[in-house]
Amino acid sequence: MLRRIRIEDLKEGMIFSEPLFFDDGKNRVLGKMHPVTQRELAVLKQWKVPFVMTEGKAVRTDSEMNDLVEELDALVDEEEDSTGKQSDKIDDSDILKLPDVLNHSELYSEYLSIVDAVDAFLNDIKQKKPISPRPVDGIALRLHNLLAADRTLVISFILTADIPEHDMAKALVDSAILAETIAVFMKEPADYRDDVVLAALLHDCGMLRIPDTILQKKGPLSDTEMQTVSAHTVYGYKAVLSECMYTERVAQFVLQHHERWDGKGYPSGLNKEGIELGARIISVVDAFVAMTSAKVYRSALLGYDAMKTFLADKGRRFDYQVVKALIQSIGVYPIGSIVLMNDTSIARVIDVAPEEPLRPLIRVLIDESGKKFLNNTGRLLNLRDCKNIFIVRAVDPQQYQKK
Structure with a gap:
């Protein structure tokens, strides 16, 4: 049900969970999860609009997010002297690992099975075996059912499960879990959410066209090697569209997932809303999963440190609305x-x-x-x-x- 918000109560930086409409309830003023700017306020004042209408509610404002960044920065200064006594109490116990009661749960077993299924699909691509049409539909449905059973528990597997032999498959599954979670939080239509999940499961399949000598290199890549790696989005787009027989929208999400909010990404240098929302979501979750996973050239970041990296980005690489949706969905200290x-x-x-x-x-x-x-x-x-x-x-x- 649409409710009225008086113009005098509308402030710059406010963000609403659903679009704002003029007082006729039909013509849109602003999309959901986009901050109110001076431009919208000036237009409303110029046309003497008494109120706007929305089905949503006000969520955290940009200024509040900036306050959160400052609060996190302050916490870092307090960390140095905080752990000495407690750290002495912890020995080689498995207490901090995934609890045994969960390690043997049906949901965790299904999560591992889904990772295995994705790994088998990736091996088929790498070995250039024939791919059936829409090959990950069944995997996406299983993932949907898994999240419906216990979303928060499944999200916890991202940071707690250790499956070193299936690194890429786990990363794709984890990206899909987070992508679906963000799309739900942002109240995207069901068909759009489904396409985001499919693209998240497929977004790095183009990497299988890149030589292992480059992917496993421990030192910095040359310019030529970087260009080769960057081509994986185009390879992925072609594979998703022509080999896997998915829609153009799913393929575009894959193609654009390394575009940047500031226009400095690849392959086309798109910026802001010129990038599909699904690609912007995958860009964020792909970065989170990459940062919190160990690589041959670096250790994994803590989930908290990954969140601080996102907050410090301030709209350079990532869509800030998607970053905020991630934070509000899984926390500054992620589940x-x-x-x-x-x-x-x-x-x-x-x-x-x-x-x-x-x-x-x-x-x-x-x-x-x-x-x-x-x-x-x-x-x-x-x-x-x-x-x-x-x-x-x-x-x-x-x-x-x-x-």
């Missing part, structure tokens, strides 16, 4: 992250609070006395209700397990 609390306990982030991304739902793994809780038996704490407890910093499980 599955291990965190140190101010009482020296260690916890895992279980769910996110979209309006308060720094205060998620957590499960205690090691309490302030050093007691460990195996198999998801630690207490749940909603930090929105526990104002005296807060996250001090993210924890790298690999480093802590070595202590």
Whole structure:
């Protein structure tokens, strides 16, 4: 149902979850998740429009996001002296890994099976075997059902599951999980969401046309090698369209996923809304998955550090609206992250609070006395209700397990 918002209550930087319309309720003023600018305010004032109408609600403003960046920057300064006592309590235990009770769950088994299915599809492409029409439709449906069963638990597999023998397949599945999550958060139509998921599963298939000598090179790539790698978007576009028999829209999402918001991407140097929204979503999730995965030339970033990278981007490479949708969907400390609390306990982030991304739902793994809780038996704490407890910093499980 459309509701009225008085013009005097409309402020620059406000963002609404659904489009704004003029007072006739038919002609659009502004698209959903786009900030109100002086231009819109001037037009409304010039035409003496008394109110606008929307089915949505106001969400976090650009200025609030800038406040969040400053708050995160401040947290970094506090991290140095925060962990000494607690880190001594953690030995070689598997306490920080995926809990055994989840490791043997049906949902986790299905997640692994989906990764295996994608890996088999990638091997067929690499070996140049004949590809059946629309080859990942079944995988996309399985992924949809998996997320419908327990979205937050499935998102946690992105940071907690370790499948080194299927790196590329896992990255594509994880990208599809996040792409679908963002598209749902942004309230895109079901058919558009489906195409985004398909493209996310396929977006790097063009990489299989790149020689392994380049992909596995540990040192910096030459200009010629960089050009070869950049061609993977075009290879992927052609494969998706002509070999896999998907639609032009899905193929365009694949083609454009390395375009940048500022126009400095490839292959066509598109910018802003000239880039398909589906491609902008895949650009963000592809970057998140890449940053939080170990490479031959660098270690994986913590999910928290990846989020700080996005926040610091400020609309250069990525669509800021998509970045905000990612943050509000999975948190500043992404679901599955291990965190140190101010009482020296260690916890895992279980769910996110979209309006308060720094205060998620957590499960205690090691309490302030050093007691460990195996198999998801630690207490749940909603930090929105526990104002005296807060996250001090993210924890790298690999480093802590070595202590």
